[in-house]
Amino acid sequence: MIGRLNHVAIAVPDLEAATIIYRETLGAKVSPPQDEPENGVTVVFVELDNTKIELLHPLGENSPIEGFLKKNASGGIHHVCYEVEDIIAARDRLKSKGARILGDGEPKIGAHKKPVLFLHPKDFSGTLVELEQV
Numbered sequence: 001m002i003g004r005l006n007h008v009a010i011a012v013p014d015l016e017a018a019t020i021i022y023r024e025t026l027g028a029k030v031s032p033p034q035d036e037p038e039n040g041v042t043v044v045f046v047e048l049d050n051t052k053i054e055l056l057h058p059l060g061e062n063s064p065i066e067g068f069l070k071k072n073a074s075g076g077i078h079h080v081c082y083e084v085e086d087i088i089a090a091r092d093r094l095k096s097k098g099a100r101i102l103g104d105g106e107p108k109i110g111a112h113k114k115p116v117l118f119l120h121p122k123d124f125s126g127t128l129v130e131l132e133q134v
């Protein structure tokens with residue numbers, strides 16, 4: 001069911017510092033920061049040949065990455081995003097297998113303007129999983 005790895009997201013306490021590490025130290029192509037108020041994050045995209053890295057920083061009240069950064073003060077890998085062809089079919093299959101869909105269970109529009117859903121990390125080997133319909 002899952003297809004390509006769309007991105008790996010890293011929560012960072014200092015977006016500017018993380019941007020410099022990826023642009024200057026690692027020599028990657030890095031975007032300007034983009035605010036995603038609907039998702040409670042500011043995102044910097046790192047473009048790699050075969051996938052993307054997203055550097056995430058909390059935006060606004062009750063950001064979903066606030067708690068994670070409290071527990072991981074230097075930052076850390078926050079989630080992986082897999083592509084699916086049909087997000088509703090994927091959701092219904094996962095629900096029927098007992099996986100917990102986060103939020104209200106309805107897809108939201110993600111940073112790439114495509115529908116996304118998140119799956120509970122406790123149901124996926126301790127890793128928060130995002131699905132994106134491509």
Ligand SMILES: C[C@H](C(=O)O)C(=O)SCCNC(=O)CCNC(=O)[C@H](O)C(C)(C)COP(=O)(O)OP(=O)(O)OC[C@H]1O[C@@H](n2cnc3c(N)ncnc32)[C@H](O)[C@@H]1OP(=O)(O)O
Pocket residue numbers: 009036039041043054056064065066067068077078079081102103109110111112116118120121122126127128130
């Ligand atoms: C825009 C963009 C895009 O790509 O389009 C995005 O991705 S936006 C990305 C940001 N959006 C999201 O993350 C939306 C979905 N996330 C959520 O609904 C929530 O963050 C959540 C339910 C995963 C976690 O909620 P919370 O912060 O209140 O955490 P809790 O403290 O209750 O966590 C419950 C247990 O899950 C663990 N836990 C929490 N977050 C993570 C994580 N990222 N990876 C692995 N484990 C995690 C905690 O350590 C804890 O384990 P223990 O009990 O053992 O200590």
Ligand SMILES: [Co+2]
Pocket residue numbers: 007009054079081130
């Ligand atoms: Co993401």
